[in-house]
Amino acid sequence: MMLCDMNWLCLCLYDEVLMVFLELKCAWHVTKGVFGSKIDFGKMATGQLFSKTTQALFYNYKQLPVQQMLDFDFSCRRETPSVAGIINPGSEGFQKLFFGQEEIAIPVHSTVEAACAAHPTADVFINFGSFRSAASSSMSALKQPTIRVVAIIAVGVPESDAKQLVAYAKANNKVIIGPATVGVIQAGAFKIGDTAGTIDNIIQCKLYRPGSVGFVSKSGGMSNELYNTIARVTDGIYEGIAIGGDVFPGSTLSDHVLRFNNIPQVKMIVVLGELGGREEYSLVEALKQGKINKPVVAWISETCATLFKSEVQFGPVVEEGKITPVEEVTPPQIPEDLNTAIKSGKVRVPTHIISTISDERGVEQRYAGVPMSTLVEEGYGVADVISLLWFKRSLPRYCTRFIDICIMMCADHGPCASGAHNAIVSARAGKDLISCLVSGLLTIGPRFGGAIDDAARYFKDAYDRGLTPCEFVEGMKKKGIRVPGIGHRIKRGDNRDKRVELLQRYARQHFPSVEYMEYAVQVETYTLSKANNLILNIDGAIGSLFLDLLEGTGMFTKQEIDEIVEMGYLNGLFVLARSIGLIGHTFDQKRLKQPLYRHPWEDVLYTK
DSSP states (O other): OOOSSSEEEEEEEETTEEEEEEEEEOOOOOOTTSSOSOOOOOSOTTOOOOOTTOOEEEESOOHHHHHHHHHHHHHTTOSSOSEEEEEOTTOOEEEEEEETTEEEEEEEESSHHHHHHHOTTOOEEEEOOOTTTHHHHHHHHHTSTTOOEEEEOOSOOOHHHHHHHHHHHHHTTOEEEOSSOOEEEETTTEEOTTTTOSHHHHHHTTTTSOOSEEEEESOSTTHHHHHHHHHHHSSOEEEEEEOOSSSSOSSOHHHHHHHHHTOTTOOEEEEEEETTOSHHHHHHHHHHTTOOOSOEEEEEETTTGGGSSSOOOOSOOOOTTSOOOOOOOOOOOOOOOHHHHHHTTOOOOOOSOOOSSEEOOSSSOEETTEEHHHHHHTTOOHHHHHHHHHHSSOOOHHHHHHHHHHHHHHSOOOTTSHHHHHHHHHHHTTOOHHHHHHHHHTTOBTTBBTHHHHHHHHHHHHHHTTOOHHHHHHHHHHTTOOOTTBOOSSOBTTBOOHHHHHHHHHHHHHOSOOHHHHHHHHHHHHHHTTOTTOOBOHHHHHHHHHHHHHHHHSOSOHHHHHHHHHHTHHHHHHHHHHHHHHHHHHHHHHHTTOOOOOOOGGGSOOOO
16 A cells, blocks of 8 residues: 655554654555545544433343443543433333442333434444344434434444445435444543443543544454553543444544544544555545645554564464463452442442332432422322322323322222221221221222223223224123123113213313223113113223323323233222222221121021
8 A cells, every 4th residue: 555745654563662653755556546536535524423421222232331331431420321221122121230339220122213212312323233133223223313323333244234224324414333343432421332341441541531542443353452552652542433344334444534633632543454445545545635634643454464474473472492471360359348348339239129200319209200399389189199100200180180080989889898898897806907908908809990900901902903892792792701891780771870970071071082981882882782780880981081091191102001001000090099998997997896797697598
């Protein structure tokens, strides 16, 4: 390779010589026509890609590189972690990791789209997927308006796929780093995955604070060597990037050199290239065209291999008549007492429980982030607290009022209901309040209270599938399943449940939509044609209307609504409401000082 009539600085590494700058005037015989038409250096030469507030989404969770990113964040004194969310196809929830000594929970999403929607400020996508999935997941990320930079770690991404990714990125003014990259590090600000190695290496190379050197390399493995050398003879790295060794990289050496040329904090540029490609020629062309006005230090690896008598070897060499150096080992560190180590900040102890709904630390209690003083001063009620603790949202007033009504209506249904009966019998047996309450709650199930969940589940499934009331009811009959939420032991078509009428009237006045409730009413019309007692009961009314409540707010996705029904939220509402009555019956019996209950003989059929 040759450079036409210009100063060129060459970095050499050899034995005890850390860095030698040779000012050379050499002629690199670049044959006319090597480049074809004038090189288009692209749109990427605009400068800064990352900052101390940059956040990323991490695809295909791997604990070590994510933790290394967070450790780097902490060493740089970042206020917020650089990893906003994790994408792990097929799973959701939270992943516990450390930010310094503090354990944090990072959200886990099942899709790229869900993660980008949940974290709109995260504009970097770090792809640790395999070469088989890297292309499709990277393309999904590039198509998200919030993603600006995609780093692809996988080696061996098919060349046709890589070309498509590069073309799409250039057409949409986005940046790809890789494939086959170890990533990027902006000293004191942001790093990707395993870049720069362990935290000890980062400290030794002074990467926890910015220097003045912009470094770009094809080789990821040699990057750490250069970080170390540069730190010893300059004020350190400002940004270091490995573009990856695959044939079609998403961004080139020249792209990043031109970027560095536009970053005021970068005073000098170091390039580590390799034999076998033509990208280094484009860098020469950029220099010839005067596009770079900062000092450039370059090294093309393997260019000096022919000067050695034998193949290059690394590490100690055994020669005849000489002693082989003994391998140096690090002595084991004596363990410290755990409590002492924690106080000194030397160890991290993982927690065993994650809580996302309340926090009692600090000045005052918080429910889903809302201070207790706010709840009291702004007149929040019990239903508002339920919306925060159960749904992690502050639901609209008409929704919390509906919850209040449901609690009032379900609080008690008289002493003869199974739950109340059990609580009364336990109270008269001299049991304490908790025992009496639990005795009553244990009767709640598919025949008592639990039908609310089943009513919501079956009504939703039938309505979403477009079944007519006849198809729904007859289908359930063929399966041998009674329609939950339909039927009452006392109420009839000509003696309807007043509670159901009140709920329906309230919903029609205040809900944006009552499509599930109206479907339940149509089902009731069909079942009443079969028998006069097959009316829509309180369970069916609450179940169908709660679906309308969740749907109408626009605050819940379809998946979240399905999960709410599946997890038993509606049954929880009945449990909460009926607990009020069960406690009341317990206190009532104790206040009346009622004796031990014994069931009368005349109410028992004795038979053989």
